[in-house]
Amino acid sequence: MTAVHIEVLGSVFAVDIPSADDAGRIRDQWARCMAPADAATVGDVPYGSHDDSDRRDYALASSLTMAGITQAAGSRLMLHAAGVADRGTGQVAVLVAASGTGKTTAAHRLCSTEFGYVSDETVSIGADDDVLPYPKPLSVVIDGDSPQHKSQHGPDELDLQPCPAQPHAALFALLERDRDAEAEPGAAPALERVPLMDGLLELIPQTSALPAMRRPLQTLAGALQRAGGVWRLRYREVEETATLLRDALRSRTPDPTRVVAFEPADDRSSRPTPEPTEPTQPTDSDQTSAASDEVPDLPDTTCVIRAPYVDAVGIEDEIVVLVGSRPARLSGLGATLWIHAAASESITRLTELCVAEHGDHPQAADLVRDAIRDLLQHSVLQQVG
Structure with a gap:
């Protein structure tokens, strides 16, 4: 058994390799990442047992990269x-x-x-x-x-x-x-x-x-x-x-x-959140978003507030909110509603604020309610009470 120490993204990992031939090949492949034999390690990464040496070496590269990312x-x-x-x-x-x-x-x-x-x-x-x-x-x-x-x-x-x-x-x-x-x-x-x-x-x-x-x-x-x-x-x-x-x-x-920062009220952005296994795509929310069938009818007295979020920034006239690991892109009514929902607000009051900012519309109340449903469905807003 031969132990090699490999530095990945600032952390050193130990790899025990049964075969001297495999160990020599790994040292050559990772020559620019090799750490001294006495370097302190943060953990071990296993070397696989697949019959194909190319598959063993590739699996090791993937495992080392993931271990380094997790550590950093x-x-x-x-x-x-x-x-x-x-x-x-x-x-x-x-x-x-x-x-x-x-x-x-x-x-x-x-x-x-x-x-x-x-x-x-x-x-x-x-x-x-x-x-x-x-x-x-x-x-x-x-x-x-x-x-x-x-x-x-x-x-x-x-x-x-x-x-x-x-x-x-x-x-x-x-x-x-x-x-x-x-x-x-x-x-x-x-x-x-x-x-x-x-x-x-x-x-x-x-x-x-x-x-x-x-x-x-x-x-x-x-x-x-x-x-x-x-x-x-x-x-x-x-x-x-x-x-x-x-x-x-x-x-x-x-x-x-110009970039504007929106700070989470309870410092949620300092809390680690699990990384998704698949890349997440942004959710769009604006005045044309269709209402979700999964959100029940909302009386005018319903109050909503921003749902917990990791971080948010405004860029030009749009906002992106990171909800867990998922980004939500807000524009138009979606952005206006989210800004004014920093504290609990009723649908009636939010409709008034949207009309004041975007102008009156014959279906203003319906458009605002639909936009709120969309934001609720995507966990960007949440109901109060």
């Missing part, structure tokens, strides 16, 4: 992203994408020559936008018909450039490869700005343990603002984006969009 939950912002760093400045482009949609390819091709390798899986960002490198082995699909059958290749084996000192997040980009680009072989890659609210909501499902953070939406929105907002990187082949990314990193300016 609540302390740092973590995104499912490839991280590539400008070797001269340490500025990191955080290339966000769902699993299987281009992160590893981006890290491999961009870090072969132009950029320093930060990670192909998880980018960990601190309060000062510092990035904690996670130079794990790259997981490469062996058979396209079996996307979970992957081989592991260490960054040294692939000759990836090392991460520079003091890396820091400076660009957030959503990867979008043009798979029909053969029809336009001359199309150049492009960075397109995404409105801050839209970008925030696209990033939330690609975070790890976000609700466990203190003020998670404020933390994420602040990081995005300082880095110049959110961009969509459209490309045919990712290596063609190198110059575009480098220039964007070196010319970034903060996003001026």
Whole structure:
């Protein structure tokens, strides 16, 4: 039995490996994450017993990543992203994408020559936008018909450039490869700005343990603002984006969009919340939302108040509320109702407030009641008494 110590997202884990051959291969794959033999560990991660060594190694990579995320939950912002760093400045482009949609390819091709390798899986960002490198082995699909059958290749084996000192997040980009680009072989890659609210909501499902953070939406929105907002990187082949990314990193300016914080009354945002097993998509709630059949008729005297929430931010004329691990996007009447329901209010009073803000309407009372039903159904508001 051979014990190896591997550092993952700031924590060291012990892995006991029965075979010396397996241990040597794991050391090579994880060379840039190896910790000293006498390093203090926070736990053990098992090495599997599958007959296929590629499956054993991939399972170990997945287990180590999950263990590191669990250990770091609540302390740092973590995104499912490839991280590539400008070797001269340490500025990191955080290339966000769902699993299987281009992160590893981006890290491999961009870090072969132009950029320093930060990670192909998880980018960990601190309060000062510092990035904690996670130079794990790259997981490469062996058979396209079996996307979970992957081989592991260490960054040294692939000759990836090392991460520079003091890396820091400076660009957030959503990867979008043009798979029909053969029809336009001359199309150049492009960075397109995404409105801050839209970008925030696209990033939330690609975070790890976000609700466990203190003020998670404020933390994420602040990081995005300082880095110049959110961009969509459209490309045919990712290596063609190198110059575009480098220039964007070196010319970034903060996003001026105004963000307003809504503090939970009982400091709920400091309480860890379990991470969902599947990415959650935002719920929209506005004046056109259909009323839920599951909420009974509401008399005018019914009083409602904001339901418990983890965090909330206002961006332009919309609000996003994090209810547990689920974001709810509020606009129009939904946003107005939520703002005025900081304390208990009756439907009659909320209708008056909505009319004062949005103007009168022949069906004002029905529209407000329908919007309240929708907010109740999605646990954004709750009835009082």
